[in-house]
Structures are given as structure tokens and as C-alpha cells.
Amino acid sequence: MVGLSSRSAVAIHALTMLARSDDHSLTSAEIADSLASNPVLVRRILGNLRDAGLVWSTEGRGGGWSLARPAREITLHDAYTAVEAGPVLSRHAHPPSDACAVGRHMQDLLEAEFRDAEKAMEERLGRTTIAHLHRQVQDRERELAARDR
Amino acid sequence: MVGLSSRSAVAIHALTMLARSDDHSLTSAEIADSLASNPVLVRRILGNLRDAGLVWSTEGRGGGWSLARPAREITLHDAYTAVEAGPVLSRHAHPPSDACAVGRHMQDLLEAEFRDAEKAMEERLGRTTIAHLHRQVQDRERELAARDR
DNA sequence: CTAACTGTAACTACAACGGTGGCAGTATCT
């Protein structure tokens, strides 16, 4: 029931913020503010994104984070795989009994099924880019501005 | 990284065992043996499957568990939804800041994306039935028997 | 009435999570 960590959500949120300000870098504190979280957590996750080549950071005063490539070339799947290590559907906690015909084969069979299912999910995540989310945010902001006029 | 619980794996494993012995019921102890687990855990999970109408149980001596409908009418998705409550991709831990344009909309946008992705996964799980897994187990057993001849 | 089951509650040990504080390293500004 607990689901996976919320790291993907944080990563995608941060990437969208970086896409929004592509002319200047953002600090982990600024991103943490938007997330109502704290800078260390943000740096942990953005560190993963950097290892995956999605963003880069500069140290020292005036430092911060920027996208390493155009937002339209970063998918949600990229963010997901960068920060979320394990499988989504978890397998048997122990290997089942070898004395049972079902036990002998179920692990293999489930592995194949679960992998396919996860692949379907990841494939769907790969269809949306950060640029797409960024544009949606802009559209919604424009809509709000028009309503207030 | 931790992924979801292994309840789906247990549920599918148990359902396949029940499909295999559709003329007699199985006890939670027998199923637990095959899983190298323990009966209480099995009863917990099969209880969920019963609530979902996938299996039924009889109490008392000679009691046990049976499928409530044909194995070809039970998909992995049925098992999954019966035992796994929460979302697979987890959302923001907190609502983001309302003071940030990205924060204002990201939760909604992510919800839509993640829901689509989860749907893709569930749709794939819905394509495989317990009967299918059962047949695969039989095939593999036949293959093993042929090899030993 | 005893044996063999389900059903459920209570408990343990453990792992991962979000979150926090501290501090070394690094770059910029004055």
C-alpha cells in the first residue's frame, strides 16, 4: 500500500522548475521552497539526476542547478529511472519451495509478467517530456491570469 | 527502491495453486508450504481475495480455499487490485507550495501522468489470466519430465 | 469431544522513507 518513494515526483517537479528558468540556475533552497521540503532532500535527488546526465550543478556562491539538455529531450521515464532503483511490482520475498510444482516455476513466470507490466508503465512515462509539463504549467497560469482580469 | 509489498506475488502464486487443484480445496498451510512462508500470512492475503470475490473458503475441519470462478476469468490485475491498495507511483509527500507557479499545478499534472502510467501497467496485467499461468506451469513440468526420461 | 481448519488480534524485528543538522569543500563578492 505504501507505494514507491516520492522521489520521482520530486525529480519531475524540480526538472520542470529548471525548464521554466532555463536562462539562470536555481538553488536547492529555491526548489525546496516550491516543494515545501528541504534543500538536502532536493540535493540528494538532483544528485541522482546529475549522475544520469539530466542536469548539472555548479558549486560555490551563485551556484545551483540547470538542465543538461533541452526539456523536450527529457522524459518522465528518464527522471523515473534516474531516481527509482528497484522494481515497482515486488516479487516473492523468499524463493518458493522447490518441492511444489507451482513453487518451482512461479518465480520465473511472475518475473516475466511483472517485467512486461512495468515496461508498459515505463513506456507510457517515456511519452511525456518535461517540456510538455512545462507548457501545461504555462497554459494553466495564463488561464488563471485571464480569469483574474 | 523498496517497491510494493509482495502480496501480489503471494496472491498470484496461491491462485495458481488453487487452479491446479480445482477439484479439492487447499489449506492455508499447504499454500504456505509452497511459498516457504506461514499460514497466517496466506490467510490474510486470501482473505483479501475472498473479499474481492476471487476465492471462497470453508471453515472447520476439512476446510480450505477454492477458486470462486474459472481460472480463465481471473486476471493478474484482479489479484493485484484485490491485495494492493495504494498507487504504484507515489505522489508528492506534501502538497507543494502555492506560492510557486510550478507548485500550484504540478500535483494535478503529475496525478494525470502517473494515473495513465499505472493504467498502462494494470492493463497489461489484465491480459494474463491465472489459467494462462497454470498452463505454463504444466508445460514446464512436462518439459522437465521429458528431460528426465 | 477431539481434531483440523479459518479468522483475527497483538506483537516483534526490520527496512526504507522523509526530514534535519552539521560540516567540509568551493566559488564569488567586497
Added chain:
DNA sequence: AGATACTGCCACCGTTGTAGTTACAGTTAG
């Protein structure tokens, strides 16, 4: 030089969900 503002990293905390276990009440068949 020295202060300032960042990243990077480590160690720790409290909370939560997990698998697993014990215990026991309820139910049915022999």
C-alpha cells in the same frame, strides 16, 4: 583576506509498512 552563499556528503531521528510469529476464539467434520 575574509565573509558569504552555495554544493556535497554523512550520520542521525521518528514514522510507517512489511513479513513473520504466537495466541486464541470460532467453526465444522470425524
